[in-house]
Amino acid sequence: MSFPARRFALAISAAAAVLISAATTHATALASAASADEGLKCHVIPLHDPSPAEKAYLSGNASQAEMLYREALAKSPHDAALIAALVRTLLREQKVTDADSTITAELPSAPNSAPLLTAFAEVEYREGKLGEAATTADQAYHIDPCNPRLYLVRARIYRLNSMYASERRAIATAHALDPSDIDIRMIWLGRFRWRSASTDKENFWLRLTPSTLKSERALRKV
Numbered sequence: 001m002s003f004p005a006r007r008f009a010l011a012i013s014a015a016a017a018v019l020i021s022a023a024t025t026h027a028t029a030l031a032s033a034a035s036a037d038e039g040l041k042c043h044v045i046p047l048h049d050p051s052p053a054e055k056a057y058l059s060g061n062a063s064q065a066e067m068l069y070r071e072a073l074a075k076s077p078h079d080a081a082l083i084a085a086l087v088r089t090l091l092r093e094q095k096v097t098d099a100d101s102t103i104t105a106e107l108p109s110a111p112n113s114a115p116l117l118t119a120f121a122e123v124e125y126r127e128g129k130l131g132e133a134a135t136t137a138d139q140a141y142h143i144d145p146c147n148p149r150l151y152l153v154r155a156r157i158y159r160l161n162s163m164y165a166s167e168r169r170a171i172a173t174a175h176a177l178d179p180s181d182i183d184i185r186m187i188w189l190g191r192f193r194w195r196s197a198s199t200d201k202e203n204f205w206l207r208l209t210p211s212t213l214k215s216e217r218a219l220r221k222v
Contacts, residue, residue, distance in 0.1 A: 042146030045178040053085065058182050062092040080110060084119040084149070088183070091126055099123050114144035121153045130157060148178035152187065167191075 050058060053068035069086040076082060083106050090099035103120045110116055117140035124133035137153050144150075151174035158167035168191055174181070175188040 042177055044176065045148065045180065047180055057089060062089050065089045066093065078106065078109065080113045080115040084115040087119040087123060091122065096123065096126050100127065112143055114140045114147045117143065118147055118150045118153060125153060125156060130160060133157060146177060148174045148181060148184060152184050155187065
């Protein structure tokens with residue numbers, strides 16, 4: 001092997017070693033987070049009738065949902081739950097740049113808001129910034145370990161790291177905390193479909209219309 005070729009091979013090996021080390025460190029951090037989830041005592045979000053914006057989101061009309069969330073925010077500016085919902089709706093519309101600008105504009109005024117940090121982690125995940133998304137999710141976890149959407153973000157990150165058992169635990173936790181969240185529910189159905197018939201009979205999300213069935217099929221692809 002010539003000197004330039006040997007030098008190139010050594011550079012590739014060194015780069016691979018750095019990537020493997022980073023991946024191992026990240027996986028170890030995720031494993032620690034997964035084990036920390038056990039034994040949590042949280043209040044379950046009670047079942048509720050969906051708001052007009054939630055109904056629009058569920059029916060697949062994300063543009064109407066966006067309009068309704070913006071109208072609600074005009075009446076209640078800086079409401080973290082509404083902002084997070086708007087960000088998720090923008091992501092559903094593939095408006096990732098708008099979602100990013102929306103959440104980054106709000107975070108400075110409420111840097112310790114778990115819903116906003118979780119929404120930010122969702123944006124970072126969609127932008128392909130997996131390390132940043134995991135870090136932001138950890139920040140949200142330390143503030144409020146009972147945020148259901150947080151476990152949805154973690155589940156997606158676990159899956160990309162081939163941590164399937166941790167992914168399933170995170171999804172189960174998210175669904176246990178908020179069985180009404182349609183995104184959580186769709187992921188949960190995809191992983192635990194065999195249990196759904198016996199455990200979900202009383203969940204109002206099961207009262208589906210043809211339009212929501214179409215929306216569910218679309219959401220399963222996320």
